[in-house]
Amino acid sequence: MAGFEYHIEVRNLSTWFGKKAILKNISCYFEDNTITAIMGPSGCGKSTLLRTLNRLNDLVPSFRLEGQVLFGGENIYETGSSVYDLRKRIGMVFQKPNPFPMSIQDNITYGPKLHGVKDEDELSKIVEQSLRKAALWDEVKDELDKPAPNLSGGQQQRLCIARALSVNPPVLLADEPVSALDPISAAKIEDLLVDLKKEYTVILVTHNVQQAFRVSDQAAFLYLGELIEFDKTSRIVEAPKDERTEAFITGRIG
Amino acid sequence: MASRKDALLTYLSAVTQSRRHFTDFLFKVILAIVIMIVVSPFFLVLIQVASIGFGQIFGIGPGIGLEFFTTFPGVGLEGGIRNALVGTVELIALASSVGIPLSVFGAVYITEYTQPGWTRAIVEFASDVLAGIPSIVFGAFGFAFLVDFLHLGMGLVAGSLTLAFMMIPTVLRTTQEALRAVPMSLREASLALGATKWSTTWNVTLRAAFPGLITGVLLAIGRVMGETAPLIFTAGNSLSVPTELTGSGSWVASMPYTIWAYISDPREYLQVKAHGTALALMIMVLTVDVVANIISRKVTRRLV
Amino acid sequence: MSETENQAVEPQVKETAGSQIQKMKQRLSDPIIDFIDADKSGKTDMLGKIFLLVPAFASTLIIILILAFLWIEATPIFTDPAGGPGIIISPTWDPNRDLYGISVFIIGSLFCTMIAIGLAVPLGIGGAIFLSEFCPMRLRQPIKMITEMMAAIPSIVYGLWAYVVMVPFIKNVLAPGLQSNPLTAWMPWFQGDTNGLSLLAGGVILAIMLLPTIVTIANDALQTVPRNLREASLALGATQSETARKIVISAALPGVGAAVVLALGRAVGETMAVLLVTGNSLQIPYTLFDPTYVMTSIITNQLGYAFVFPLWRSALFAIGLVLMIMSICFTLTAKMFVRWGMKTRGYI
Numbered sequence: 081m082a083g084f085e086y087h088i089e090v091r092n093l094s095t096w097f098g099k100k101a102i103l104k105n106i107s108c109y110f111e112d113n114t115i116t117a118i119m120g121p122s123g124c125g126k127s128t129l130l131r132t133l134n135r136l137n138d139l140v141p142s143f144r145l146e147g148q149v150l151f152g153g154e155n156i157y158e159t160g161s162s163v164y165d166l167r168k169r170i171g172m173v174f175q176k177p178n179p180f181p182m183s184i185q186d187n188i189t190y191g192p193k194l195h196g197v198k199d200e201d202e203l204s205k206i207v208e209q210s211l212r213k214a215a216l217w218d219e220v221k222d223e224l225d226k227p228a229p230n231l232s233g234g235q236q237q238r239l240c241i242a243r244a245l246s247v248n249p250p251v252l253l254a255d256e257p258v259s260a261l262d263p264i265s266a267a268k269i270e271d272l273l274v275d276l277k278k279e280y281t282v283i284l285v286t287h288n289v290q291q292a293f294r295v296s297d298q299a300a301f302l303y304l305g306e307l308i309e310f311d312k313t314s315r316i317v318e319a320p321k322d323e324r325t326e327a328f329i330t331g332r333i334g
Numbered sequence: 335m336a337s338r339k340d341a342l343l344t345y346l347s348a349v350t351q352s353r354r355h356f357t358d359f360l361f362k363v364i365l366a367i368v369i370m371i372v373v374s375p376f377f378l379v380l381i382q383v384a385s386i387g388f389g390q391i392f393g394i395g396p397g398i399g400l401e402f403f404t405t406f407p408g409v410g411l412e413g414g415i416r417n418a419l420v421g422t423v424e425l426i427a428l429a430s431s432v433g434i435p436l437s438v439f440g441a442v443y444i445t446e447y448t449q450p451g452w453t454r455a456i457v458e459f460a461s462d463v464l465a466g467i468p469s470i471v472f473g474a475f476g477f478a479f480l481v482d483f484l485h486l487g488m489g490l491v492a493g494s495l496t497l498a499f500m501m502i503p504t505v506l507r508t509t510q511e512a513l514r515a516v517p518m519s520l521r522e523a524s525l526a527l528g529a530t531k532w533s534t535t536w537n538v539t540l541r542a543a544f545p546g547l548i549t550g551v552l553l554a555i556g557r558v559m560g561e562t563a564p565l566i567f568t569a570g571n572s573l574s575v576p577t578e579l580t581g582s583g584s585w586v587a588s589m590p591y592t593i594w595a596y597i598s599d600p601r602e603y604l605q606v607k608a609h610g611t612a613l614a615l616m617i618m619v620l621t622v623d624v625v626a627n628i629i630s631r632k633v634t635r636r637l638v
Numbered sequence: 639m640s641e642t643e644n645q646a647v648e649p650q651v652k653e654t655a656g657s658q659i660q661k662m663k664q665r666l667s668d669p670i671i672d673f674i675d676a677d678k679s680g681k682t683d684m685l686g687k688i689f690l691l692v693p694a695f696a697s698t699l700i701i702i703l704i705l706a707f708l709w710i711e712a713t714p715i716f717t718d719p720a721g722g723p724g725i726i727i728s729p730t731w732d733p734n735r736d737l738y739g740i741s742v743f744i745i746g747s748l749f750c751t752m753i754a755i756g757l758a759v760p761l762g763i764g765g766a767i768f769l770s771e772f773c774p775m776r777l778r779q780p781i782k783m784i785t786e787m788m789a790a791i792p793s794i795v796y797g798l799w800a801y802v803v804m805v806p807f808i809k810n811v812l813a814p815g816l817q818s819n820p821l822t823a824w825m826p827w828f829q830g831d832t833n834g835l836s837l838l839a840g841g842v843i844l845a846i847m848l849l850p851t852i853v854t855i856a857n858d859a860l861q862t863v864p865r866n867l868r869e870a871s872l873a874l875g876a877t878q879s880e881t882a883r884k885i886v887i888s889a890a891l892p893g894v895g896a897a898v899v900l901a902l903g904r905a906v907g908e909t910m911a912v913l914l915v916t917g918n919s920l921q922i923p924y925t926l927f928d929p930t931y932v933m934t935s936i937i938t939n940q941l942g943y944a945f946v947f948p949l950w951r952s953a954l955f956a957i958g959l960v961l962m963i964m965s966i967c968f969t970l971t972a973k974m975f976v977r978w979g980m981k982t983r984g985y986i
Binding site: 354358361365369371373375378382383435436439440443444453457459461462463466467468469470472473477478479499502506530532535559562566605615616620623624 | 679680682683686687689690691692693694695696697698700701703704707708710711761762764765767768769772773781783784785786787788790791792793794795796797798799801802803846849853877878879880882883900903904906907908909910914934937938941942954955958961962965966968969973
Binding site: 134178191194244246247 | 774775864866867869870871872873874875876877880884885888889982
């Protein structure tokens, strides 16, 4: 393990919403420049785990946590560094595309402007770069000031990816990013994510085994809040060690 | 003790660590102050009215306490406000008996018997406009139409009808919403059993929409109970209760009117009585409002 | 094929004139035939529908009646040489001298409303943002309940409080305070002696009465903004207040706009509270402490005596007509805001 700049690690993480336990003693490690899939049946805590990584669960007053979440070696729930900086370095894409009701351009410059970028040239550069990385530039480059909600579902989601990339986060979290899209757009975005891992670390939540197999390098299988297996995806899918994993892979539970 | 101080210090240092943190904190603090300013008039008004009016309602003495509600003002206006209390009750009762059926039937028609289209749009638009008309305009209209044109003269009928007109928009809209909230499947089940649309509407749909309907009715009654301007030129005033429906014997007092008359009067004891009447009126209106809210909350829970 | 087409087309063209009358006859007679043919259930339903038609149009009828009667009563002053449409800008109101200029009242209402809106809109929207974005759950219900109860308090009770508490406060504390404080003493709008009955009193009590409306409607509009927009903003590293300011407010703008317009309508039409505290003077106010006369107050004060001169009564109804038209305009504008919201955002 080389010197860690971005590695995300979770140690003995348990979370509760009020009295209800969601995650139970999870420990795992997300390697740089890979895609890790967090998979499991509905309601097993996948989204909660993802949201714990960028402290989005802080918004829920009844949220409680034990254990550590380490980013670059520091516990993000303890350090003095601000949560806003953290979220700048860990980006997120949501299940349902949620572009702001503004122009395409304003959607992308929202993040950089928040964090202090003011120069017009720099902002346009960021817009082009982000849209190129999200494979959307060619389609919208002449319509940058059209309202974002007018785009199709697949385009909106790629815009959301571009928006997340606009602040150059080393880590990108994706909460079931294609489950609300049609198969063609979904395929495009899956290819996009595989492409992105060259420069970013992607952590993907999915309930679709085939998708995890297609796209990810590592996989974590979560069941009822517990981490059952964590290994290379190909190994888990082809030779699951636990019977619950096997039940999920073969589709008996979902 | 020490840990609280520590916690406070950590909080303060967290909140000031950067300009963005501080702006966020400041914004929240300012808005918290704003909301306190927004709700404070409620307490200010309540305290003022209650502090002076309390003695009128709960004290002992001539024309005070229970007598406040059971005696008439008498010659020097030193008695109670029985005229106003009875007047308000009678006006509301009469207004409701006209306004509620009109509004409910109207709402039933546009929700159950029409498609979304011209008819519905016109009635809804008319209702929305009616809701926004100033109360004094209703009063002037009542005066020109009911008192003058129809020669009803000032009194119980003219006053109640004017109030009824003011109730229509509220009751119509809330009944419409309540009817809309009833799922289609209920109506279909009834029709599938062979019932007529008429009987379905009254026995099934309206029954299901009843809580929402009652909420709307109560809200309208609460609003109309406190109205002064529409009654000034249509109800007259009286130191006793009306003896006929129209004509000079039908002049009727009302609580809001009495508050206005007494507070405008320089005599100190009338100012005090105005506070008592205001307190009684506030209690009546707020009770009706709270009951309406409780019912409406029970509805949401049942449907969900 | 083409032969039959031609044959089919021509007869239709010839029969149009005659068949139109036929169609109308049919449209009238069909329902009656249906009714006679229907069974008991059918008859009940049809009668029921007619029975309900009348109340449905009651509200439409009432509006038309109100407009009609106001118009009839107001016409004399507009057509009489002593009055005419110019009364709207004419400054002198003196029924004894046949002068019916109503501009004083329009200006009074305007100033009062401006003050009220200037105070109530920022406070109301700020309060709504707090309730929607930052308020802890435990406090939200109680605050909303208090707001609803504030909306239910009758205007005469607000008037009573304003008359007994606010007016003396302005006279004894606020005016002397502002006029002696070096920071504010030079400001032209704080000048003037006052007994408390003033433009300021009217504006403030109006603002207090508008607050619940603005808070409730604006809060509803803010709550309708989908949660995932906020999450997207926060996930990019924005603070809660930045999210509120940049995303939520602009998304809720149509609803907030509707709230403001509705508040405007209420402000202009408010009667009793303003009547008691504005002093009712026929002069145009030049400072906040000057008394003023608003449209609703003049009607309330003088309609009872206006039978003395027919034009006097007519002029008062003309003011009522102006009020009515203004309120219709406000309602229409509010509806346009709602439609704007639905079109561009899919919700208000």
